[in-house]
Amino acid sequence: MSKVLIRAMVLPMTGPDSFYPQGEIAIENDRIVSVGAYGSVPTGFIPDRILELPNDVVMPGLINTHTHAAMTLLRSYADDLPLMPWLKEKVWPFEEKLTEEDIYWGTALALCEMIRSGTTTMLDMYASMDQVAEAVLMAGTRAVLSRGLIGNGPNGKRALEENIELVQRYHGAGAGRISIMFGPHAPYTCSAEYLRSVKVEADRLGVGIHIHVAETEDEIKIIQEQYGKTPVQWLDELGLFGGHVVAAHCVHLTPEDMDILASKRVCVAHNAESNMKLSSGTAPITELRAKGVILGLGTDSASSNNNLDLFGEMRSAALQQKLKVNSTALPAYEVLEMATLGGAQTLGLEDVGMLAPGFKADIISIDMDQPHFYPRFSIPAHLVYVAHAGDVRTVMVDGKLLMEERKLLTMDVGKVCQEAETRAKRINGELNG
Numbered sequence: 449m450s451k452v453l454i455r456a457m458v459l460p461m462t463g464p465d466s467f468y469p470q471g472e473i474a475i476e477n478d479r480i481v482s483v484g485a486y487g488s489v490p491t492g493f494i495p496d497r498i499l500e501l502p503n504d505v506v507m508p509g510l511i512n513t514h515t516h517a518a519m520t521l522l523r524s525y526a527d528d529l530p531l532m533p534w535l536k537e538k539v540w541p542f543e544e545k546l547t548e549e550d551i552y553w554g555t556a557l558a559l560c561e562m563i564r565s566g567t568t569t570m571l572d573m574y575a576s577m578d579q580v581a582e583a584v585l586m587a588g589t590r591a592v593l594s595r596g597l598i599g600n601g602p603n604g605k606r607a608l609e610e611n612i613e614l615v616q617r618y619h620g621a622g623a624g625r626i627s628i629m630f631g632p633h634a635p636y637t638c639s640a641e642y643l644r645s646v647k648v649e650a651d652r653l654g655v656g657i658h659i660h661v662a663e664t665e666d667e668i669k670i671i672q673e674q675y676g677k678t679p680v681q682w683l684d685e686l687g688l689f690g691g692h693v694v695a696a697h698c699v700h701l702t703p704e705d706m707d708i709l710a711s712k713r714v715c716v717a718h719n720a721e722s723n724m725k726l727s728s729g730t731a732p733i734t735e736l737r738a739k740g741v742i743l744g745l746g747t748d749s750a751s752s753n754n755n756l757d758l759f760g761e762m763r764s765a766a767l768q769q770k771l772k773v774n775s776t777a778l779p780a781y782e783v784l785e786m787a788t789l790g791g792a793q794t795l796g797l798e799d800v801g802m803l804a805p806g807f808k809a810d811i812i813s814i815d816m817d818q819p820h821f822y823p824r825f826s827i828p829a830h831l832v833y834v835a836h837a838g839d840v841r842t843v844m845v846d847g848k849l850l851m852e853e854r855k856l857l858t859m860d861v862g863k864v865c866q867e868a869e870t871r872a873k874r875i876n877g878e879l880n881g
């Protein structure tokens with residue numbers, strides 16, 4: 449039994465007006481007991497530990513709703529290309545060379561970076577997902593994991609079996625910190641028959657589906673030529689929607705596509721920086737919000753971003769919508785919601801994304817006693833337009849500290865960086881001499 453009391457400025461993300469300049473959060477084991485102003489802690493709550501953080505803002509841990517964690521090994525390896533040549537000429541040949549251990553260490557590197565930038569939960573899509581799950585269990589974070597399924601390739605059938613085994617082995621692992629979804633890669637890499645069989649298995653096992661959708665104009669053209677429809681219409685007609693689905697990107701949508709996403713309650717993972725870097729386009733986030741679509745933020749991989757910093761991603765997402773629509777689009781609090789509660793809803797996690805009694809104690813603190821945070825007019829604006837990864841001081845998941853005073857407590861950062869460097873350079877040597 450552990451009891452922790454945090455004293456700080458508290459932004460609970462329970463509504464635009466809720467903020468405690470002198471707040472307190474009481475935590476018992478993995479859950480929050482109370483959140484309020486100084487003195488609000490229930491009588492009889494005797495903490496084992498008090499974290500005094502009067503100059504920090506404490507908020508829910510950030511949620512990355514679309515990534516490929518192990519691709520940290522390809523960071524700054526394949527730049528300045530559009531999606532299809534990037535995948536076909538650079539990324540897929542590199543990925544062919546990855547061993548299971550490479551994927552473990554690449555994921556560990558991603559988790560070091562995520563914790564250090566305040567991300568407590570990710571939705572991942574990759575191969576060798578047992579390795580990813582083990583890295584998550586070691587790091588102590590929360591994760592939703594999906595086996596990436598390229599159905600049209602020679603390994604499509606085996607990959608689907610692996611996704612089924614992943615559910616059986618890891619759904620609920622780490623005291624519920626890990627859950628599993630199916631990960632059909634995209635409508636252009638999976639046939640109709642394959643996608644139907646993924647949906648049958650997802651329904652049978654009671655888990656969701658995570659898929660790239662409508663990311664580029666090339667994709668729209670391919671699907672239009674093959675099926676005479678938009679990717680969203682095509683997936684809808686196949687019956688893929690209706691259960692829990694996370695559609696990553698959704699950059700190129702018709703008004704009818706947006707209505708389908710809204711009516712089928714498809715959740716959208718928005719990846720502003722990856723969409724900019726690959727020159728894919730600007731997603732219609734303001735319109736999707738207006739239609740009531742559930743929205744989260746993702747970084748995509750460290751190969752198309754090239755970092756996993758959700759603070760940077762919040763800023764980019766906001767600025768990009770302002771450029772596309774007008775300066776009132778996507779204000780700071782709404783972006784913060786996408787990175788916290790919206791992310792939790794996107795991943796189907798009911799007890800994270802807010803600081804409230806009964807919620808999981810997934811909490812971060814940001815050191816506000818730095819020149820770039822003065823004067824303190826608006827905390828949400830500071831968090832979105834000013835803050836960066838290096839401002840995160842404390843990270844807690846399930847009531848356990850993963851980082852304190854910027855020191856990682858669950859991982860040996862030096863060892864992880866060394867392993868990643870050696871492994872990435874080995875593959876580069878094999879490919880490029």
Ligand SMILES: CSC[C@H]1O[C@@H](n2cnc3c(O)ncnc32)[C@H](O)[C@@H]1O
Pocket residue numbers: 516531535539540543573574575595596597598633634660663722748749752
């Ligand atoms: C089969 S595992 C997942 C697969 O997806 C690739 N990938 C990474 N980023 C993107 C993206 O933005 N669009 C499409 N595919 C992407 C990754 O390299 C893996 O091969």
Ligand SMILES: [Zn+2]
Pocket residue numbers: 514515516660696748749
């Ligand atoms: Zn992706």
